[in-house]
Amino acid sequence: MRTSLSVRWLALTLASILFLAVTALSARAAATLTQQIDPPEVNVGDPAIVTLTIVGGIVTNVHLPPVDGLQVGGNSFQIKSVEDDNGYSTSVSVNISVMPIRAGTFTIPAFDIHTQEGTVLHVQAMKLRALDNGTSPATSIVTVPVAPTPAPSPAPVVTAPVNPNGPVVMPPTNAAPTTPAPATQDNGTAVANPNANSNVPREADGTPAKVFIIITPQTTDAYVGQAIPMRIDFFIRMDVNSDQNSLPTIKGSDFLMNSFTTRGQGSVGMLENEQYGRETWITAISAPKSGDFPLGMERDTYWIKSITSDNSNTFFGNMFSQHANLAHEMISSNQLTMHIHSLPTEGQPAHFTGAIGQLRVTGEAQPTSVTVGEPVTLRFTVSGAGNFDYVRCPSLPNDPAWKAYVPRSGTNYLDQSRTNAVKTFEQSIIPQTNGNLQLPAASFSYFNPDLKQYVTVPIALPAITVTGTPLPIASATDASGNDTTSMSVINPAIDFLPNRLEAGAPRMNFMPVHRQPWFWVVQGGFVVLPFLGALLLFLHFRAIPDTGLAERQQRESSLHHEEDAMAEAVRQGNALAFFTAARHAVQLQLCAQWNLKPEAITLGEIQKRAPQLAETLQPLFAQADEVIYSGKASSGLDLAQWEQRVRTELLQPQPASL
Numbered sequence: 001m002r003t004s005l006s007v008r009w010l011a012l013t014l015a016s017i018l019f020l021a022v023t024a025l026s027a028r029a030a031a032t033l034t035q036q037i038d039p040p041e042v043n044v045g046d047p048a049i050v051t052l053t054i055v056g057g058i059v060t061n062v063h064l065p066p067v068d069g070l071q072v073g074g075n076s077f078q079i080k081s082v083e084d085d086n087g088y089s090t091s092v093s094v095n096i097s098v099m100p101i102r103a104g105t106f107t108i109p110a111f112d113i114h115t116q117e118g119t120v121l122h123v124q125a126m127k128l129r130a131l132d133n134g135t136s137p138a139t140s141i142v143t144v145p146v147a148p149t150p151a152p153s154p155a156p157v158v159t160a161p162v163n164p165n166g167p168v169v170m171p172p173t174n175a176a177p178t179t180p181a182p183a184t185q186d187n188g189t190a191v192a193n194p195n196a197n198s199n200v201p202r203e204a205d206g207t208p209a210k211v212f213i214i215i216t217p218q219t220t221d222a223y224v225g226q227a228i229p230m231r232i233d234f235f236i237r238m239d240v241n242s243d244q245n246s247l248p249t250i251k252g253s254d255f256l257m258n259s260f261t262t263r264g265q266g267s268v269g270m271l272e273n274e275q276y277g278r279e280t281w282i283t284a285i286s287a288p289k290s291g292d293f294p295l296g297m298e299r300d301t302y303w304i305k306s307i308t309s310d311n312s313n314t315f316f317g318n319m320f321s322q323h324a325n326l327a328h329e330m331i332s333s334n335q336l337t338m339h340i341h342s343l344p345t346e347g348q349p350a351h352f353t354g355a356i357g358q359l360r361v362t363g364e365a366q367p368t369s370v371t372v373g374e375p376v377t378l379r380f381t382v383s384g385a386g387n388f389d390y391v392r393c394p395s396l397p398n399d400p401a402w403k404a405y406v407p408r409s410g411t412n413y414l415d416q417s418r419t420n421a422v423k424t425f426e427q428s429i430i431p432q433t434n435g436n437l438q439l440p441a442a443s444f445s446y447f448n449p450d451l452k453q454y455v456t457v458p459i460a461l462p463a464i465t466v467t468g469t470p471l472p473i474a475s476a477t478d479a480s481g482n483d484t485t486s487m488s489v490i491n492p493a494i495d496f497l498p499n500r501l502e503a504g505a506p507r508m509n510f511m512p513v514h515r516q517p518w519f520w521v522v523q524g525g526f527v528v529l530p531f532l533g534a535l536l537l538f539l540h541f542r543a544i545p546d547t548g549l550a551e552r553q554q555r556e557s558s559l560h561h562e563e564d565a566m567a568e569a570v571r572q573g574n575a576l577a578f579f580t581a582a583r584h585a586v587q588l589q590l591c592a593q594w595n596l597k598p599e600a601i602t603l604g605e606i607q608k609r610a611p612q613l614a615e616t617l618q619p620l621f622a623q624a625d626e627v628i629y630s631g632k633a634s635s636g637l638d639l640a641q642w643e644q645r646v647r648t649e650l651l652q653p654q655p656a657s658l
Contacts, residue, residue, distance in 0.1 A: 033113070033121040037098075041129045041570055044103055046071070048128055049268055050096040057115035062094045065109045070128070073097030073275065089614065095238055097268055097275070099128030151616060168654055172227030199334065200271070208272055210237045211303050213248065213333035217285065217295065221339045223449055224290050226356045226388035230257075232281040232333070234264065239304075243275055246300040248281065248333075254293040255285045255338070258418055282416035286387065290342040297333040300604040302326050308630055325629050328603070349445035349456050351395040357386020357419075361394065361444045363459040372468035374637040375428040378407075380459065382444065383422040388413075393425040394444040394459055403430045433470040438463045552592070566646065570639045578639050579624040582646045586617060589651055601621045620650060 034053045042048050063071050073096065076307045085603045100106060106128045113121040196482040201209040219374060232248050247264075248259045264279030305327035343356075370376055380394050393407040407427035414420040431437055439461040440637065448455050513519050562585035569578035587598040594601070594609060607614040623642075 004119065017310055031115050031117065031119040031121060031122065035123055035126065037108075037126045038619065040127065042100065046095045047099045047268055050098055050108070050126065051101040052094045052113070054092045054094075054113070054115065054121065057092070057121070059092055059094065059113055059115055059117050062113060064096055064098070066079050067098075067106050067108055067113050069100055069104060069411050070106050070108075071099045071101060071104050073099070074269070090533060091321055093274075095268070097535065100128065103130050103132035105129045109119070109279065119307065122329050128386065152615055158261055171420075182310050189574055201334075208237075208274065210240050210300055211235065211331050211632060213299060213331055213338070215296055215297050215333045216296070217336065217338070220295075220336055221341075222287065223341050223343055223447065224288065225286055225343070225387060225390065226449055227281070227284045227286050227417075227419045229284050229415075232264075232283065233272070234279040234299060234331075236278075236301075236303060237269065238275040238277055242302040242304055242324075244279075244299075244301060245265070245600075245602075247300045248297045250285070250294040251332075253291075254295070255287055255295060257285045258283045280497075284417040285336065287340040290340050293338050294335055295338045296335040298330045300328075300602075301331045302328055323629055326625065328625065343447060344452075344454075346470060347454050349454055352445045352454065354390035355386060355388075355392070355446035356449060357383075357384055357391070357446065357449060359384040359386050359391070359444075359446050361457050361459060362462055363394065365439055365461050365464065368462055369467075370431065372434055372466055372470055375405075375430050376439075376464055378425075378427045378429055378439070378442070378461070380407075380425040380427075380442070380444075381422060382425075385420050386446070387419070388421045388423050391423050391446075393427060395444040396427075396440040396442055399440045401433055402440060403432055403438065404440075405429070407411055409504065431464065431465075431466040434466045434468055436463055437466050495624055555588055555592060557652040559585055562588065563647070563651075566643055570643050573639065575627050575637055575639060578642065579620075579627045582620060582650075583624045585646070586620065587652055620646065 035051065037048055037050050039048055050064065066072075067116045098108075108126045108128070110125045111123050113123060115121065124533055154427045180640045199214070203209055212235050214235070215230060216233075217228050220230060222228050234244075234248065236244075247260055252359075260281055263388075264281045267278050267280070269276060269278065285295070297630045303326070303486070304324045306325045308323045315397070359382055361380065363378060365376055365378050367376065382388075382391050388411055393409065396402075398403055405428045407425045409423060409425045409590065411421050411423045414422070429439070442459040442461060443456055443458065445454060445456045447453070482486065562581040563579035566585070567576055569575070570583060584598065587601040589600050590596075591598045603614060606617060623637075
């Protein structure tokens with residue numbers, strides 16, 4: 001009887017343990033779904049992307065319900081491991097392209113997704129609004145142009161007679177159009193038609209490269225200081241796409257490039273029956289010296305090189321069996337040769353400030369009727385395409401009848417490359433005498449790369465009617481060119497009046513100043529005030545809470561936690577936990593010195609700030625990537641030796657200059 005009771009208690013205990021294990025496994029295996037459609041409003045013929053992200057489950061195919069008026073493209077999958085409170089789980093992102101063929105509001109009905117683990121996920125209904133832009137798509141497939149606009153601009157060709165004796169004045173506007181010269185590669189061959197794919201990098205089997213960059217400058221033949229618009233396109237195949245946190249950079253120091261004000265404009269399309277994502281940046285470059293220079297770009301890129309499947313554990317199915325193996329490398333663009341010419345010295349105007357481009361200039365003056373000493377405002381407007389950083393206010397010759405002040409300027413850029421703009425100048429000028437005065441003859445000079453010649457533009461300004469009495473002070477310019485002011489009594493009849501008609505009774509006191517009581521009060525105040533100010537500052541800073549103290553304490557606590565996690569992982573022989581903690585500890589060590597977030601401390605960021613430190617940390621980051629993304633360590637990996645190296649070499653404080 002007693003034996004039967006013991007067996008019952010043992011069976012009940014085992015059943016309870018089994019129930020708790022199944023409950024915990026079910027809670028861990030519960031899949032979650034997030035969804036979005038981006039953008040929710042497009043033009044007819046433009047694609048929108050439906051993104052479904054499943055965490056904790058595996059799906060192999062997703063079909064959107066058919067919607068009249070929407071064309072649905074193929075699916076692209078991104079699989080990666082994510083860390084949550086329960087450890088690591090699998091995240092699957094499904095991207096589906098939809099394109100409206102007519103205007104209206106479309107509703108994608110709700111539907112269910114079934115994971116391989118048997119979980120049913122419910123997708124809510126989504127709405128997409130299509131605006132009528134007057135066009136309809138020609139085909140059902142969105143194509144990605146490989147070499148998009150801007151097209152190469154004409155090489156400098158003389159289309160008007162050149163004046164060898166000096167700059168031209170207001171060049172003719174009926175110059176014959178020139179034929180654009182195609183950009184050339186290093187081998188001198190012309191770039192293919194933008195609609196062709198011959199300039200796309202290829203894999204060994206002839207298929208388009210999974211990741212590549214194409215740069216398209218407006219021209220490859222320019223002058224020193226000339227602003228050259230350039231388009232940068234980054235392509236990545238959607239099935240290998242990963243999150244990118246970097247911007248393209250120019251190779252070498254031969255060119256200067258405008259900073260990117262925003263991240264690249266993203267789009268998705270088809271290229272040779274494969275779905276590609278594209279990021280596009282518009283910028284401008286310029287060369288500070290003459291010569292032939294290679295032009296290329298590169299980007300620090302992550303992409304999914306392969307997906308590893310481990311089918312040894314059949315109890316959990318495929319839930320934790322797939323791992324994305326990320327490749328981290330610099331992707332280079334096509335390389336071009338830029339031919340940069342020096343600006344000619346012959347015929348260069350005296351007031352040339354470096355402006356290059358196709359520019360227009362106008363001027364006006366307001367008001368046209370003033371009194372002596374009242375300012376007249378000159379407004380000059382320079383517009384067109386060029387390097388507006390070198391556009392200065394039109395110059396005015398010295399005129400003793402006018403006194404000019406320093407102009408103020410403002411620039412309104414009209415495109416992303418910051419080469420098309422309108423720059424305005426306002427300059428105050430004051431008449432020194434009366435009469436019907438003609439304003440000084442203003443002029444503006446720039447270099448036209450199409451004409452290969454300097455251009456001087458005279459600016460017609462109106463005459464100003466000036467009334468009142470001339471000022472007695474006139475401005476002149478001495479022989480050295482320096483502005484001087486000389487007294488010139490234009491009207492000797494001016495009377496001067498005293499401030500007071502009677503001086504009043506004088507008051508004298510022969511007592512020395514140091515015997516006056518107020519003298520010592522003032523001296524004492526000078527002595528006491530610094531101490532009082534120091535005391536107030538001390539009390540003020542003590543009253544200000546140290547907002548960074550909590551952050552430092554949290555960071556130190558996290559660092560100690562990661563070090564303890566490293567030691568525990570070595571004791572258990574858990575390579576995945578060890579390298580996760582080790583890499584995070586290094587990030588915590590460096591983030592305080594560089595004022596960055598820990599997740600921003602990548603090997604690429606360390607390479608930019610401290611190349612020697614990056615060389616030391618490279619084995620740790622490489623080994624961590626291999627273990628984390630493969631899920632297992634190679635045989636013979638000595639975790640104790642790695643722990644000793646991390647603690648003695650990698651977690652020591654780095655010099656502040658890094």
